[in-house]
Amino acid sequence: MIKVNNLVKKFDKKTVLDDLSFEVADGETLAVVGFSGSGKSTVLKIICNLLTQDSGTVYTSEGDVAMVFQYSALFDSLNVFDNIAFALTERPDIKKKYSKSELCEIVSQKLKLVGLSGIEDKYPSELSGGMQKRVSFARAIVTEPKTILYDEPTAGLDPISSTLIEDYIVRLKEETHASSIVVTHQMSTITRTADRVLMIYKGKKVFEGTPEEMLNYGNEYTKQFVTASLHGPMQMLAE
Amino acid sequence: MIDIRKTFKTTATYYLIRLFRSQVQDFFTNLGEVSIMSVLTIINLFKGKIKWKEVIYQCYRFGVTSLPITLSIVGMTSVIVATQVASEMVKQGGENFVGMMITMLIIREAGIIMSGFAIISMIGSSLASEVATMRVTEQIDAISVLKVDPIRYLFVPRVLSGMLMMPLIWVLSSLIGVLAGSFASNLASGLSYRAYFDSVWYGIRIYDINVNLLKAVVYGFTIALICCTFGYNAKGGAKGVGIATTKAVVWSFVALVILDMIFAVSFFF
Numbered sequence: 001m002i003k004v005n006n007l008v009k010k011f012d013k014k015t016v017l018d019d020l021s022f023e024v025a026d027g028e029t030l031a032v033v034g035f036s037g038s039g040k041s042t043v044l045k046i047i048c049n050l051l052t053q054d055s056g057t058v059y060t061s062e063g064d065v066a067m068v069f070q071y072s073a074l075f076d077s078l079n080v081f082d083n084i085a086f087a088l089t090e091r092p093d094i095k096k097k098y099s100k101s102e103l104c105e106i107v108s109q110k111l112k113l114v115g116l117s118g119i120e121d122k123y124p125s126e127l128s129g130g131m132q133k134r135v136s137f138a139r140a141i142v143t144e145p146k147t148i149l150y151d152e153p154t155a156g157l158d159p160i161s162s163t164l165i166e167d168y169i170v171r172l173k174e175e176t177h178a179s180s181i182v183v184t185h186q187m188s189t190i191t192r193t194a195d196r197v198l199m200i201y202k203g204k205k206v207f208e209g210t211p212e213e214m215l216n217y218g219n220e221y222t223k224q225f226v227t228a229s230l231h232g233p234m235q236m237l238a239e
Numbered sequence: 240m241i242d243i244r245k246t247f248k249t250t251a252t253y254y255l256i257r258l259f260r261s262q263v264q265d266f267f268t269n270l271g272e273v274s275i276m277s278v279l280t281i282i283n284l285f286k287g288k289i290k291w292k293e294v295i296y297q298c299y300r301f302g303v304t305s306l307p308i309t310l311s312i313v314g315m316t317s318v319i320v321a322t323q324v325a326s327e328m329v330k331q332g333g334e335n336f337v338g339m340m341i342t343m344l345i346i347r348e349a350g351i352i353m354s355g356f357a358i359i360s361m362i363g364s365s366l367a368s369e370v371a372t373m374r375v376t377e378q379i380d381a382i383s384v385l386k387v388d389p390i391r392y393l394f395v396p397r398v399l400s401g402m403l404m405m406p407l408i409w410v411l412s413s414l415i416g417v418l419a420g421s422f423a424s425n426l427a428s429g430l431s432y433r434a435y436f437d438s439v440w441y442g443i444r445i446y447d448i449n450v451n452l453l454k455a456v457v458y459g460f461t462i463a464l465i466c467c468t469f470g471y472n473a474k475g476g477a478k479g480v481g482i483a484t485t486k487a488v489v490w491s492f493v494a495l496v497i498l499d500m501i502f503a504v505s506f507f508f
């Protein structure tokens with residue numbers, strides 16, 4: 001369960017989030033769409049406590065909050081194995097001591113889930129952007145979180161890897177009953193993973209509804225987004 | 240009519256006042272950040288488990304990879320002083336004091352301060368740019384989201400390695416400094432090694448050694464802490480990493496000189 005009420009966030013004097021409210025139920029996936037710079041990453045960062053809001057409240061149900069970063073954010077001094085096992089070995093509140101073989105098993109299982117295996121010894125700089133993205137996905141879900149935030153999980157992936165990740169987002173939701181938010185620009189990701197869609201423009205909610213409603217031209221904003229038109233209520237260059 | 244206020248805003252004076260004000264603000268912000276981080280790091284040094292494997296790796300980086308540079312800088316400082324002073328002292332009949340004088344200089348001051356400067360330029364800059372890169376590529380955010388404390392994970396091993404290795408660096412570089420002084424005095428003024436080393440013992444005092452071991456621990460802490468802090472607070476992309484690194488190096492240099500002054504006044508006055 002994620003509850004966001006009247007969220008306001010300003011950077012210096014610029015209002016990035018303007019009175020934003022929404023809810024994500026247990027086991028539900030919300031897709032968040034909007035222009036570049038509309039404040040999508042900022043919402044996710046507030047939910048996982050990396051930024052603090054100027055006003056408004058955020059509630060998440062108990063358990064871990066995981067985040068898949070837009071640009072992967074893998075630890076480049078650690079290899080893939082240590083990246084994925086990071087939370088299990090470094091977190092002070094995880095008291096269980098995992099043996100090397102247990103760790104190996106967990107890591108290779110998570111890697112298999114994202115369609116990679118046998119790359120445990122490689123360093124992030126030796127991987128392609130898409131592979132890095134998938135490794136960061138595996139790293140985020142290693143502690144089986146109850147709230148999962150994906151910042152453009154399929155951006156920069158080929159269609160087949162995208163499908164793999166999308167399927168996995170759905171499977172993970174069904175298995176763990178986690179609440180997830182998927183920030184994405186990709187239509188396939190919206191239609192395949194999301195139960196509902198939220199559209200943000202200039203930090204304000206301009207649409208909320210199901211993917212079908214969005215595709216069937218929910219309102220002027222979604223119409224412009226779906227048809228990728230330059231003409232409509234949203235102006236790219238207007239600041 | 241001329242609007243005086245508007246006109247003033249276009250003048251160099253106005254510009255300079257604003258520049259000065261922002262510099263002063265910057266200075267106090269940075270000072271605050273460094274103070275907060277030092278408190279947090281000290282708290283974390285005492286509570287919680289320390290990852291010795293990481294500490295050992297950082298010690299290797301801090302103390303071993305830097306040795307060639309620190310040793311040669313302190314050695315050469317000693318050579319410079321010895322060549323200039325030894326011949327003069329020998330001429331004045333002070334050949335029995337050359338070893339003592341150089342030893343005192345190296346142990347009390349030159350060894351630690353020159354090593355400190357070498358460490359800042361080599362290790363400090365690399366610590367700052369490493370942590371800053373982790374900041375701007377969101378790796379530090381990723382650490383926090385995975386519920387690991389970045390202070391504990393990044394600062395503690397680096398700062399601890401500085402505190403452990405700086406005394407060692409000081410001991411080794413002082414030894415090299417004293418040895419280099421003997422060669423230089425011998426070459427420059429024909430002073431015998433015997434005469435040099437006989438007087439070295441008069442230059443070694445337990446009190447000086449204790450004070451300088453303490454200094455080394457404090458300097459190691461300060462350099463690692465300042466450099467990690469500026470890296471940690473870096474903003475923006477590649478440019479931000481550059482700014483953070485420059486600031487870290489400048490602040491470490493100034494902090495070292497100020498600390499050295501404080502130590503000199505409080506222990507040798």
Ligand SMILES: Nc1ncnc2c1ncn2[C@@H]1O[C@H](COP(=O)(O)OP(=O)(O)OP(=O)(O)O)[C@@H](O)[C@H]1O
Pocket residue numbers: 011012016034035036037038039040041042043070
């Ligand atoms: N740390 C920051 N300091 C100042 N401004 C920021 C900061 N982070 C984000 N912003 C500004 O906030 C706005 C929203 O940024 P955000 O990253 O949330 O956009 P986004 O919707 O995720 O865009 P994209 O689709 O390109 O990832 C942008 O205009 C950006 O310039």
Ligand SMILES: [Mg+2]
Pocket residue numbers: 040041042070151
């Ligand atoms: Mg974003």
